[in-house]
Amino acid sequence: MPVLIDALGPKRDTWTFCRDSEPLRTESAQLISPTRWREERDEIRAANVNWGLVLPPDAVGEELADDLSVFALLAIEFPVFSDGRGYSLARLLRERLGYTGRLRAIGDLQADCVAFMARCGFDEFLLPSAELLDAAIRANRWISVGYQSDIRPRATVL
């Protein structure tokens, strides 16, 4: 069972993914795909709903520049943990485009990647299984110093 975790520890995932084939609902906390966003942009923007967007690792951040305020959550996919594009995408969204909503890492997350992800601006992590939970929390604690200027200060659990 996947487990969602953030700086304060495990948390309930209040977001659901609305598949492209399903009709958009009127409640908040729906994640949609980029295709959905492109095709129904006006309707989505007009709705008074907290939207979330799933981003593949090759998403071009700049294309979202004008629309970031629509999204309360961006979920960047890591198809395999060794695909490091999501780290750059996260930094661009945060530092270049000024995104201040929640940033979630999803996909093939490994416990030992979480620390690096947090440093790139991710707030929350959908771990593929609860077995990774302990290791993920501990993994973040090992290295307390760094040479680069991280974009977030160290949080409590993560």
Add this chain to the structure above:
Amino acid sequence: MYSYNTVDQQLVDERVAQFRDQTQRYLNGQLDEEVYKQLRLRNGLYIQRHAPMLRIAVPYGVMTAEQLRTVGDISRRYDRGYAHITTRQNFQLNWPALDAVPDILAELAAVQMHAMQTSGNCIRNLTCDPFAGVAPDEIEDPRVWCELIRQWSTLHAEFSFLPRKFKIAVIGAVIDRAAVQVHDIGLQVRRNEWGESGFRVWVGGGLGRTPVVGKVIREWLPRRDLISYLEAILRVYNLHGRRDNIYKARIKILVNALGIEVFRDQVENEWQFLRDGDLQLTDAEISRIAVAFRQHGYRELNSAAAEDYVATRRRHNPLFDAWYRQNTADHRQPGYRIVTVSLKSHGQAPGDISAAQMIALADLADTYSHGEVRTMHAQNLVLPHAETSQLYDLWRALSRMKLGNANVGTVTDIIACPGGDFCALANATSIDIAADIAQRFDDLDDLYELGEISIKISGCMNACGHHHIGGIGLLGVDKKGEQWYQITLGGTAGEFTAIGERLGPAIAKFEIGDAVERIIDTYVAQRDPGENYMETLARVGQTPFREAVYARAH
């Protein structure tokens, strides 16, 4: 030399604790093989043909005597009593037990050493001129920039999972003793007309399956922009480098696919956002690092007296004379010379050094070289601060340790990867080929007659032996399950950079020693007076060599 501050030390100590935990989880079955593999690679730990192999970082090739002594001691207690110098200036231990590696790393951390990022798809060890700081042709010490880049690249979160490995080299002199043009990023320190420091930047060079000389992405990069510019290059690579095929994943593939102009535009566009940010190097930060590399302790020496003394010794001792000529080089400081310690001797694989030799050499470094040693991509070691007047005593001490072989730059100063004897990737062995060739040139007089010839041997297309930039390059190939070798001629990095050209069909293992000998004989037969091997090859072309190698006896 740079010495750790509390942050540097804490980082390596914490890293050891982290890896110890990861290894424990792996051994307890809590960590998947594939996941642990990526973690251990980023701590230099391979699983090789016979045993785990640990690659210890020697940042830009600089070590203290104490560090060398520690590696020697570790090799004795945890390994089989020797270590290997790689073509990227690192050390390798070939036989550590996997569960002992955290302990080894802890002992290394105690002397400011580590194995971080010596493998894996991340930014690897910086390499540099082994004569940095002491070469007479040096414009500016490249080690300052190496240390700054090292810090920027170590555990850089965004670049922790690149498409492929990333190698950066820096040179600060006219002659490129670090082969910067065959690196993913090559940097040459320059001065502009106002005497300000900056860099020429190459990108997309590399060896391996598709050797290519790098393209200049920037002729002039002001020094304060070094880190922000590197960040821009790495970000473009991280986002757009291929991830579908590991043999097409290096930055050189991306640069070739886009063309240098388009690639440059992408980097420069990204850089516009970064150049004025907190990656801009301040004078204070540069100074903090630069101060560490200022050489103190040079004595005002009476060079004339030392020269006389050495000249006398050379007249009376032909072996010392040969060693002085081959293994020592001019130094920027009067009264000093740069000493190269040859690790190419009969009975030892190229670049191997025993525990006893390491420990004894560490003592010599303390006595004769201000406690400093350098590793070379040519798989030798350097004592960078030897006083001319002490060279004779130093040579005698080195000779006693079998470290005095006067063959630097000669045909027996062979670069070879560990090859099929050790490496799971290899198609063929390299160490025995090197030994065979070296044996044929046993006679020292003949050896010097041949002048400078560089033979480089790789056991497979990954080209860890850098055969592409060998004057004579040998590449191990698998032909119907047997070990054969491709020959390339004319590769070089130094005054200029060139990839060697294939001579002809592969040669079977039992014939390769003869083939190399025939190449050398051809050079001797073809050369004009005073011409070295590369000059003769350039003048006469490959044809005479090809004919000699592939001639059939009638």
